[in-house]
Amino acid sequence: MGDLSSFVEGIVGQLGRSFFLNGFLPMLLLVAANQFIILAPPYVAGPLFTLFPTLSAPWLGLFSGEMMTAVVIALVLGFVVMPLGGFITRLFEGLFPGAKVLLSPLYIARASQHRKLYGLIAAKRGERLAMLAQVENGAEYNSDADFQLQGVLDHLHSQQEAKQTIQTLPYNIKRLSPTMYGNAWAVMEEYPLVRYGIDSMVFWPYVRVATGKENDALLGQIDNQKVLVDFATHLSLVLGILTLEGIVWTVLHPDLRLGLLTLVALVFWFVFYQSAVSYVRTMGLLINQAFDLYRLNVLDMFDIKRPETLDDEYWTWNRLAAFIRRGEPFYFDMLDRTEK
DSSP states (O other): OHHHHHHHHHHHHHHHHHHIIIIIHHHHHHHHHIIIIITSTTTOOSGGGGTGGGSOOOSTTTSOHHHHHHHHHHHHHHHHHGGGHHHHHHHHHTOSTTHHHHTHHHHHHHHHHHHHHTHHHHHHHHHHHHHHHHHHTTOOOOHHHHHHHHHHHHHHHHHHHHHOSSOOSOSSGGGOOSSHHHHHHHHHHHHHHHHHOOOHHHHHHHHHHHHHHHOHHHHHHHHHHHHHHHHHHHHHHHHHHHHHHHHHHHHHSOOHHHHHHHHHHHHHHHHHHHHHHHHHHHHHHHHHHHHHHHHHHHHHHTTBOOOSSHHHHHHHHHHHHHHHHHOOHHHHHTSOBOOO
């Protein structure tokens, strides 16, 4: 009973912290900035914007009506924005419809950088994978051709690492995003696929369970890092909205003070956006550790024999993923089972 109580308290605490940091605080900033700066005298005149102070009255003399209004509206908007976390992430990833057209200069620049740094590596990896697929289907293994490909890949990796020590773009150009934020997510999601053939979208829930059993501290680090990612992302979104609002109102009602505040909002937008990118990369390193250290525990849970080589492991995960996604038993029957 004590374990259950601790579990429930942990969930409630995590949700409460997530709502406070990712819902309430960003929305409070958005509402307060609009209420007390952008839509307040002397920047804007007119009866329309006098609604804010009259929406509520002071409680017990502790808060002014304006302050209480800001808090209440922020709470309501916080509950609204929390379910939209996935949409906000995809917005920052540049995966919304028409993103490649709207952000075409950025995408073209990223694609050019990808060709210079990762294009040849991706092509040679694809060539080796195609050769191994033929072997898996019964063709004779050509050790000389494989050794030659390995040598070429080693040389290409050395060249790439001399130009860029930290991977910033995915190897698969289909995953390429026009934004730094999106590419940070793409690199994180691609890591287990490139190294082990693991589809992270399919297997992360399983690896998460295995990690929790073996290393609860690592799982806590991942969860805490996700909160930081969402916090920086949502604040960046709010500051971006305030920057656009400030630009519009400065044009409509020129005011040096509002212009300076808009510039400050732009600077802080950039700071929090860069922080969000950095937090995603750090979270990626932690999740990569979970895949590196505890992925094979997932095979143990399925009573599947651990492969002897990474090449064999690629096909093991490929077939297990097909079984999980499609449900056909013959995919699972193709896997070697442990003797129990």
